[in-house]
Amino acid sequence: EFHRQAARGKTDPERxxxxxxxxxxxxxxxELERLESGLPWLATIGSVSPYVGLFGTVWGIMNSFRALGNxxxxxxxxxxxxxxxxxxxxxxxxxxxxxxxxxxNRFAYRVGNLEIRYQAYREECVTLLSEHAHSDFELGG
Numbered sequence: 001e002f003h004r005q006a007a008r009g010k011t012d013p014e015r016x017x018x019x020x021x022x023x024x025x026x027x028x029x030x031e032l033e034r035l036e037s038g039l040p041w042l043a044t045i046g047s048v049s050p051y052v053g054l055f056g057t058v059w060g061i062m063n064s065f066r067a068l069g070n071x072x073x074x075x076x077x078x079x080x081x082x083x084x085x086x087x088x089x090x091x092x093x094x095x096x097x098x099x100x101x102x103x104x105n106r107f108a109y110r111v112g113n114l115e116i117r118y119q120a121y122r123e124e125c126v127t128l129l130s131e132h133a134h135s136d137f138e139l140g141g
Contacts, residue, residue, distance in 0.1 A: 013133035020129045024122045031118070035111050039104060046100035053093015060086025 064082030068074050 013130070016133045017126060017130045021122070021126050024125060028115075028118045028122060032111065032115055035107075035114065039108060039111070042100050042104035042107070046097050046104055049093045049097035049100065051093070053090045053097070056089020056093065057086040060084070060089055 060082045062082075063085060064079040067078050067082060071078060
């Protein structure tokens, strides 16, 4: 961008630095948006899965109570299938939620670190660009 502006005869150092800063900020925003694009899905899976498991748990226990209500004497073989269904539903919800939450936290942390590094790099580039633009301006282009 610096060379393109200079080729057009626009050699105001402050303008060149500001254009460079804006272009780098835009590139950083685009990259962070791309990196964060999958995070909402992980967050949704991590937060909804336990509720799906809980719903299955309630459903399985309701089936167990329904089976108990239809007989005179209760046996373990009568309530065990509903309780097993409830436990399986709970396990499935946790099986989906736990890895999703771990992945979300890991990727969100890494994106945050990258953002900090991008900002530091951007500021370093702006400093170098400013020095270069001002030295070219002082030397007459």
